[in-house]
Each structure stands twice: as structure tokens, then as C-alpha cells.
Amino acid sequence: MDALIRYGFTIDEVKLIMDSLSFLSSIDDKSIEKLLFFLQSLHCDEDVIKNIFICNPFCFMKDIDEVKKLINKLKEYRIECFPILFDSNPFLLNKTDKEIENFYQKKIKEGYTIEKINDMLFSIV
Numbered sequence: 350m351d352a353l354i355r356y357g358f359t360i361d362e363v364k365l366i367m368d369s370l371s372f373l374s375s376i377d378d379k380s381i382e383k384l385l386f387f388l389q390s391l392h393c394d395e396d397v398i399k400n401i402f403i404c405n406p407f408c409f410m411k412d413i414d415e416v417k418k419l420i421n422k423l424k425e426y427r428i429e430c431f432p433i434l435f436d437s438n439p440f441l442l443n444k445t446d447k448e449i450e451n452f453y454q455k456k457i458k459e460g461y462t463i464e465k466i467n468d469m470l471f472s473i474v
Contacts, residue, residue: 353366357395365403366402369406370406370407384408384411384413384416388401391431391435392431392432393431396436397432397435401439405439405442408443411442415445415446416442419446422446423470426449427463427467437471438470456469
């Protein structure tokens with residue numbers, strides 16, 4: 350939780366997150382920092398990161414290696430603008446790479462193009 354304060358979250362923002370994820374205080378600061386730095390490496394700015402964490406505090410429960418697999422899978426499908434993607438759909442971080450693969454394969458079988466499926470990901474909340 351201290352990692353969020355150091356990053357620039359206000360006490361009220363941290364409380365808002367804790368209202369959804371009561372055991373936030375027991376999550377290791379290093380895990381939170383890894384996720385923060387990884388999102389920054391994807392060019393997510395402070396506002397986007399705050400939106401992600403406030404809307405979807407459950408992403409703190411994800412192992413950073415699982416998040417990296419998710420990102421790699423999305424890159425395979427030509428997703429590049431992660432700040433916009435996660436700002437519009439922060440719950441996508443809860444998915445696994447396998448769930449994303451299954452989603453794409455199902456939509457492809459339904460006749461959707463990769464571009465259309467990508468558009469869906471940017472608009473699903």
C-alpha cells in the first residue's frame with residue numbers, strides 16, 4: 350500500500366481501492382511496484398494507472414509474469430496502444446493469455462476479423 354502513496358495516490362484513492370480489495374494492505378509493496386513499473390513500460394501515464402487500479406484493484410492479485418504473458422498474447426494480435434486499451438477496459442488485466450486466445454479464436458470462428466475483435470477489446474467494459 351505504501352507503494353501507491355509513493356507513486357502519488359492520495360489517501361482517499363487508496364481507501365477507495367481498499368474498499369474493493371480489503372486485503373490490499375497485505376499485498377507486498379514490491380509486487381505493486383512491479384506492476385506499476387510494468388504499466389509504465391507500456392507507456393501508461395499516472396492517470397491511466399490510477400484509473401486501472403481504482404476501477405480494477407483485483408489486478409493486484411495477478412502475478413507479473415502472468416500479466417506479461419497476457420501482454421505478449423495481445424501483441425500477437427497486433428494490439429499496441431496499451432494505455433488506451435487499459436484505460437477503456439481495465440478489467441482486461443484480469444484475463445489470462447489463454448482466455449484471450451480463446452476469445453480471439455471464438456470470434457474468428459464467428460467471422461470477425463482481427464481488427465474488429467481488437468475494436469471489441471477497446472470497448473468492452
